[in-house]
Amino acid sequence: MTKRVTVIGSGGAGLVAAIAARKAGADVVVLSKTTRTTATCTAYAAGVFSLACCGLSPDEYFKKTMETGHYLNDSALVKILTEEAESTFQTLMRWGVRIKMKKGSASVRATAPNGLMGGAGFTGELAAIAESEGVRFLDWTVATSLRLERGRVAGVEMENWRTGERTCIPSGAVILATGGGGQIYSHTDNPGRITGDGYALASDIGAVFRDMEFVQFYPLxxxxxxxxxxxxxxxxxxxxxxxxxxxxxxxxxxxxxxxxxxxxxxxxxxxxxxxxxxxxxxxxxxxxxxxxxxxxxxxxxxxxxxxxxxxxxxxxxxxxxxxxxxxEHYFCGGVVIDGFGRTSVDGLYACGEVTGGVDGANRVGGNALTNIVVFGYRAGNIAAKECEKSLGPLDAGEWRGLHAISEKGERPGVLRKELQEKAWEALGPVRRGRQIEEFLGYLGDFENRTIGVETPLDRLFALEMKGLHATAKAVAEAALKRKESLGTHWRID
Ligand SMILES: Cc1cc2nc3c(=O)[nH]c(=O)nc-3n(C[C@H](O)[C@H](O)[C@H](O)COP(=O)(O)OP(=O)(O)OC[C@H]3O[C@@H](n4cnc5c(N)ncnc54)[C@H](O)[C@@H]3O)c2cc1C
Incomplete structure (x- = not known):
């Protein structure tokens, strides 16, 4: 029996966590919905990090991050972010990642393949390091459910959407690094695979969330x-x-x-x-x-x-x-974690954009990439140390899509577009209580529709519907509850 850490997501948070867990002695498997590193916000990023380094003091940086987050941030997480970023970046550089640092910021743009995907060189380098350390990758694979044994996470159910093959991988610890949920919106710069699956996986097993109403819209x-x-x-x-x-x-x-x-x-x-x-x-x-x-x-x-x-x-x-x-650009809220990425569920860790707490009601530009490095590293290390021996083989599990499937069902791509447009109207930069209530009603009916799956891509879209639905619901419920405008949340009523 091995001590296996399964990491869900191969963006920056997942890759840093995977390398850290592997170096700490665990058997590590990383799942991603496409090929590793691509179709992630990390690859799409401008590639610029903000951090307290090279002469910018952690105190000053802490103050700015709290002020920008309207003091709704988890101050303990912000303290870690500000005090540990510089040394964690130095660790990454020792691993072989090329990063340029100057006062208050860092950049990986020099290794980017083009001006558009400023973070793709960074994810490429991390993936190569992970592979050389012996991390195993399962590409084209969607995590569909987390298996609990006696209240502790014990496995990840997954489906290869290209072949339809279902398996469940026994895991002594699971790290959620699935990114945010930008694709709930019709107007977003997030890649197509960022559908909030992590929020669905975590809420299904009762993990605690915070600040889901704070979705950051990029102004231009x-x-x-x-x-x-x-x-x-x-x-x-x-x-x-x-x-x-x-x-x-x-x-x-x-x-x-x-x-x-x-x-x-x-x-x-x-x-x-x-x-x-x-x-x-x-x-x-x-x-x-x-x-x-x-x-x-x-x-x-x-x-x-x-x-x-x-x-x-x-x-x-x-x-x-x-x-x-x-x-839409970024989710400030998400799964509640402690300073080591532990969630409220035993054996489940989380890092990166899927988590909440660092940003409060609004994020400092450049803090997202620093967050994935600092908390990816911490989560990987601790998950390897606290990982239990994995159970023996687990049965594959069932279809975990949100909808029933039938040949005569609606096209999943069309249904997704409909949801995205309605979410933009109700949960975009301008929000009104009545519209949010109507949207929640729509989401209730949405679950009862039937979809048709003809191609592998339909299958992926069908599986992603669960994340989109759970994320839209969590944002709507939080947005309805917060009656005042604050940070990124603007209630014009
Ligand atoms: C255009 C753009 C520019 C940006 N520029 C910057 C910047 O310069 N500086 C900055 O600080 N921030 C920037 N950001 C924000 C930042 O890039 C992200 O917040 C950060 O990269 C998120 O990293 P992550 O590892 O948490 O998630 P991601 O990098 O998004 O990776 C998520 C991974 O999870 C996988 N996944 C999701 N669900 C499943 C599932 N069910 N099963 C298997 N795998 C799954 C995906 O396939 C993907 O591999 C930018 C964002 C965008 C969109």
Whole structure:
């Protein structure tokens, strides 16, 4: 019998946890829904970390993180984040990960394959280290349920969505590193596989959650028809005019009023206020980024290219005002953990975006990547130490999709789109109690629909419906309960 740690998710949190657990002596298996490292928010990230390092004091950093989170953060977790980030980054560098650090920040952009996927070099390096340490990967595999034995997590049920094969892997400890739930929304920059599965897996076995109403919307997203759903850095406001329909530079005016000197400061500390203002102006008649302001020389400037996020060459041919609007970016809330990633269920650990507590009501830009490194490392280490001997073979389990399946059922892709659009209306940047109540009613009926599965991709979409539904429900219930506006949660009623 082995001491096996099963890690669900191969983004940054899962990979760091897997390597740490393996180095601490456990047999480690990592599951991911596609191939390892891709289709993760970590790979999609700009690749910029904020942290107390190279002369920025942990005290100062702690203060900023708490203030930005409106003091709803778990201060013990923030203390760990601020005090341990620098030494954990040094550990990763000793493992062989290439990271550049300077006062207050770090970057992995130098190893990125392109400007769009700033974190893909980072996840690639971590996966290679994990493989060389003997971590085993199960790609194309969806964790569908957590098995309990005498109140402790003892196994993970899973399904390979390409072959339909179901298995249950006995595990002495399980680390949930499934990321957030951005795909509940029609407007998000999260990859397609980020469907909140971790929230469903954890809530099914009674894990405790916090702060689910605090979904961070990134203030600037490209909203032109035909454009990809993707963020543009708020720092863009320092290079081009961003105006409302009347041509007023409302964002610059607001920044001054809020006491910020640059767009990058707003992107770090005031995404909440800025996204609210953007949502308001978008509804009033639209927000426009005046790309016609940019000279050819500016288009070659790496800083401008960073802000545009999409290929700068493309913008050379579209020098005109372009529509912008906020889009979903990040889940601040999630599974409650202690400083070692232990959850309220024995044998279940969690790290990364699936957890809540570090960010409170609003996240500091760059803190998400620091969070996955610091708490991934801690969770991996402790899970290996506390891991029990795994049980013998477990039976594979049943179909764990939310819906019944029949040949005549609705297309899962169509059903998903419907849910996403309704979630955006009810739980997007602008929220009203009555609309949230109606949405909860819709979710009740949603469970009773029947879906048709013809292709392997249908099967994946069908399995993901459970995460989407559980996540949307958790956000709606929390958003309804919190009647005041705070941080990223804006109740206009
Ligand atoms: C466009 C973009 C840019 C960003 N830029 C930055 C930045 O520069 N700095 C910063 O700090 N933050 C940034 N963020 C936020 C940050 O990237 C994420 O919060 C962070 O990477 C989350 O890491 P994670 O490991 O928790 O989850 P992810 O990296 O999202 O990985 C989740 C993994 O879980 C797997 N998974 C999910 N469900 C299951 C299941 N049922 N079975 C098996 N596997 C499953 C997925 O396949 C995936 O492998 C950005 C986010 C986006 C979308």
């Amino acid at each position: 997203g490209w909203a032109e028809p035909g454009f990809p759903k993707w963020m543009a850095d708020v720092e863009l406001v320092d290079f081009v005019r961003i105006t409302d329909a009347e041509g007023r530079e409302f964002l610059k005016e607001a920044m001054k009023e809020w006491g910020y000197k640059s767009g990058s400061e707003v992107s770090l500390y005031a995404r909440d206020k800025c996204a609210r203002l953007m949502a308001e102006k978008s509804a009033e008649g639209g927000v426009f980024a005046h790309l016609e302001d940019l000279t050819d020389g500016q288009l070659k400037d790496p800083k401008v290219q960073y802000c545009l996020t999409l290929n700068a060459e493309f913008f050379r041919s579209v020098k005109r005002p372009l529509r912008m609007a906020p889009l």
